[in-house]
Every structure is written in structure tokens, then in C-alpha cells.
Amino acid sequence: xxxxxxxxxxxxxxxxxxxxxxxxxxxxxxxxxxxxxxxxxxxxxxxxxxxxxxxxxxxxxxxxxxxxxxxxxxxxxxxxxxxxxxxxxxxxxxxxxxxxxxxxxxxxxxxxxxxxxxxxxxxxxxxxxxxxxxxxxxxxxxxxxxxxxxxxxxxxxxxxxxxxxxxxxxxxxxxxxxxxxxxxxxxxxxxxxxxxxxxxxxxxxxxxxxxxxxxxxxxxxxxxxxxxxxxxxxxxxxxxxxxxxxxxxxxxxxxxxxxxxxxxxxxxxxxxxxxxxxxxxxxxxxxxxxx
Numbered sequence: 001x002x003x004x005x006x007x008x009x010x011x012x013x014x015x016x017x018x019x020x021x022x023x024x025x026x027x028x029x030x031x032x033x034x035x036x037x038x039x040x041x042x043x044x045x046x047x048x049x050x051x052x053x054x055x056x057x058x059x060x061x062x063x064x065x066x067x068x069x070x071x072x073x074x075x076x077x078x079x080x081x082x083x084x085x086x087x088x089x090x091x092x093x094x095x096x097x098x099x100x101x102x103x104x105x106x107x108x109x110x111x112x113x114x115x116x117x118x119x120x121x122x123x124x125x126x127x128x129x130x131x132x133x134x135x136x137x138x139x140x141x142x143x144x145x146x147x148x149x150x151x152x153x154x155x156x157x158x159x160x161x162x163x164x165x166x167x168x169x170x171x172x173x174x175x176x177x178x179x180x181x182x183x184x185x186x187x188x189x190x191x192x193x194x195x196x197x198x199x200x201x202x203x204x205x206x207x208x209x210x211x212x213x214x215x216x217x218x219x220x221x222x223x224x225x226x227x228x229x230x231x232x233x234x235x236x237x238x239x240x241x242x243x244x245x246x247x248x249x250x251x252x253x254x255x256x257x258x259x260x261x262x263x264x265x266x267x268x269x270x271x272x273x274x275x276x277x278x279x280x281x282x283x284x285x286x287x288x289x290x291x
Contacts, residue, residue, distance in 0.1 A: 006152050007152060009150055009153070016032065019031075020032065020081050021084050025082070025085050029239070033073070036076055040069070040076070048286055053285060055207050056280070057280075071281030072281060072282070075126075078126065086160060087163075099133055100240070100243065102244045107134070110229075115187075115227075116184060116187050116189045116190075117227045117228070117248065118192075118220050118228045118229070119131075119230075122272050123193055123196075123283065123284040123287070124233050126235065126241065127193065130243065131166040139189055140189060141166055141188065142169070142180070142188050142191070143161070143168065143191045144170045144171075144172055166191070168183065170190075184223075184224050191231075194214055195276075202215060204269055205266070206269050206289055207273055209290055211289040211290050213269060213289075215265050218264035218268070221249075221251060222259070222260075222261065227251070228249040229245060229246065229249075230268075230275070231245060231246065232244040232246060234282065
């Protein structure tokens with residue numbers, strides 16, 4: 001039954017991708033966003049998103065919750081559409097710049113000093129563009145990804161990522177962890193999202209409640225003595241993007257007490273909270289971090 005479900009899902013997704021390519025980026029955003037907004041509220045994950053919003057904001061008004069969810073599904077739809085146009089972002093095939101980078105001097109210094117770093121962020125705006133922009137900035141980068149459950153879609157998405165986002169893609173898991181260590185031994189930087197729940201992960205406070213949290217950035221930074229650099233991406237009203245390279249978490253600036261896995265991970269969660277609160281409409285609230 002699961003195979004049949006995956007086949008049907010793949011047929012629908014590939015049909016939508018074909019439609020998006022035919023009708024163009026601008027009109028696809030409008031049409032697909034209407035579709036996502038219409039059906040998004042029917043998904044089982046809608047209960048999770050409401051619970052997550054409550055954890056982050058407490059008792060807020062119903063109209064505010066609906067506004068956040070509507071904007072989230074709209075941004076989700078735009079990101080879905082933009083997968084078919086990743087080549088235009090990669091090779092700057094728009095009439096005007098689509099991504100403005102702030103804090104580029106941090107990246108330039110990293111390259112000049114021939115250092116590596118751990119880049120962290122969350123599923124904000126079109127999150128795929130972050131690793132793309134880092135690689136375009138000449139950072140030797142490997143991106144960690146979670147494979148899709150649907151085997152008929154996963155290979156296509158991985159090929160898209162390798163071709164246009166980041167050539168070095170590392171699948172999450174034990175084999176991926178070994179690959180990451182080998183890459184970092186060769187001075188490659190790593191990019192990963194830190195806002196997804198990992199079943200085997202420890203729990204750390206996130207919006208005041210214990211949440212499954214990966215400690216991988218802290219472990220890698222301590223092992224290889226490198227900075228952790230947060231990246232924030234925001235979609236603007238005209239569907240261009242601002243990418244901010246934030247101040248690094250430098251291990252040599254931390255106290256002896258802070259130089260451990262727990263304290264660094266707590267800092268990362270606080271940074272992620274600030275990113276989400278800055279623009280909650282563009283974070284994917286469907287991840288069940290507090291399960």
C-alpha cells in the first residue's frame with residue numbers, strides 16, 4: 001500500500017512540476033499558493049503547527065494563528081515552485097539580483113584565512129538558496145540533507161540539489177556522519193538545518209520546552225576547532241531574498257564552561273528562536289520538535 005501511495009504522490013508532484021514549467025514562475029506562484037493554502041489546513045500536520053505556535057507564542061488570538069499558517073503555506077508553495085527554477089537562481093538569469101547578501105565579509109575572511117566552518121540555519125523562506133549562495137561565494141561546502149520517504153521523488157530532488165544547490169550532498173545517518181568527518185578532515189565546511197526533530201537526538205530547551213535537538217554542530221566545531229556561523233534568509237514582498245551571514249560563534253571567544261556540547265547547543269537554539277520570531281510567517285511550523 002505504501003508503494004502505491006508513493007507512486008500516486010510522485011505522479012501528482014511531477015505533474016505539478018510540469019505545469020509550473022509550462023506556465024512560468026510568476027503565475028505558478030499564484031496558482032500553487034492558492035492550492036497549498038486551500039489544502040494545507042486539511043493536513044494532519046495542521047494540528048502539529050498549531051501546537052508549535054502555542055509553544056512559541058503562548059495564547060495568541062485565532063486570527064493571528066490563521067495569518068501565520070496562511071503565510072507559511074504560501075511561502076511553502078513559493079519554495080515548491082522555485083525548485084523548477086533553481087537554475088535561474090544558480091546562474092543569475094533574472095533581470096535583477098534576487099539574493100542580497102549581508103555580512104559577506106565573514107565569508108571572504110573565511111576563504112582568505114583558508115578556514116572551514118559549520119553553517120547552521122532553519123527552514124526559513126526558500127531555505128535551499130542558502131547553501132547555493134554559500135557555494136556561489138566560493139566556499140568549499142557540503143550540505144547535509146534528509147532523504148524523502150518517497151523513493152520515486154528522492155532521487156530527482158537529490159539530483160536537483162547536486163546540480164544547482166551544492167555539489168556535495170551528504171545524507172543524514174551513520175554513514176553520512178562518517179562522510180562528514182572525512183570531508184572536514186579535508187577542510188570542507190558543512191551546512192545543515194538545525195530545526196528538524198531527530199529521533200535519536202537529545203532534548204534541549206527550545207522556546208522554553210524540551211525539544212529534540214541535534215548536537216552535531218557543537219560536536220563538529222569542538223572536534224575541528226572551527227566557528228559555527230548562523231545564516232538567516234528572508235523572503236521580501238517582491239519575492240527577492242535577503243541573506244544575512246550572522247556573527248560566528250567562535251570557540252576561542254567562549255568561556256571554559258561554554259566550550260562544551262551542551263552550552264554551544266543551547267546558544268544555537270537561542271539563535272534559531274530569534275530567527276523564527278523575526279519572521280514566523282516564513283518558518284515551516286510542521287516539524288514536530290517537541291514530540
